[in-house]
């Protein structure tokens with residue numbers, strides 16, 4: 001059956017020193033706190049090696065926030081999936097709305113990045129989600145369906161290694177969380193879209209995380225929904241206390 005997962009996305013925050021301290025705090029808190037979910041922290045590229053040195057990735061997964069669609073070569077400033085893997089990382093966030101909106105990443109590139117991540121043994125946390133206008137004009141189900149379908153060239157075996165994160169863009173960093181019912185409705189929709197393509201077993205085994213102003217105060221209600229299998233956490237992942245508060249929502 002699918003796993004419950006709480007993943008932090010630090011975005012472009014913390015220096016290496018601050019990041020190592022935060023990772024240490026999270027790792028220590030996890031060791032001292034019984035928890036019923038897998039926990040992952042996704043950190044800036046610059047932090048991966050130093051954070052890997054202080055965490056045991058068997059108990060705390062470590063991810064990058066992006067990777068290149070290319071393997072190697074003259075792509076100044078890019079970081080390949082193989083490089084990410086070579087740091088000891090286990091996961092990579094792909095298709096975050098900030099990458100799609102500010103860096104123009106499209107479905108085709110995201111399929112390629114996903115293939116590279118999988119080929120290097122990384123677990124992609126693949127983000128989808130509609131913007132406010134699409135929520136308001138009622139096209140959100142189709143928009144998200146299209147984003148998920150971008151991966152439908154993957155084999156069933158490969159697709160079954162993906163973690164999906166539904167992050168309504170209007171809820172990210174705004175303090176405006178989707179209601180638990182809105183999240184459930186979309187997560188069930190995503191699961192149906194996957195089931196139509198890959199069958200019920202793969203759909204039932206796919207972890208679908210919610211992201212967007214998830215906090216210790218609302219995580220329990222969100223995670224109680226049958227199709228919400230955890231969270232992808234931005235702001236609240238930058239403090240060990242609040243991140244652990246969300247991890248403990250599964251207790």
Ligand code: 13P
Pocket residue numbers: 009096167171172173174175211212213214232233234235236
């Ligand atoms: P916030 O939790 O800060 O709203 O960010 C969510 C997010 O974008 C995680 O990837």
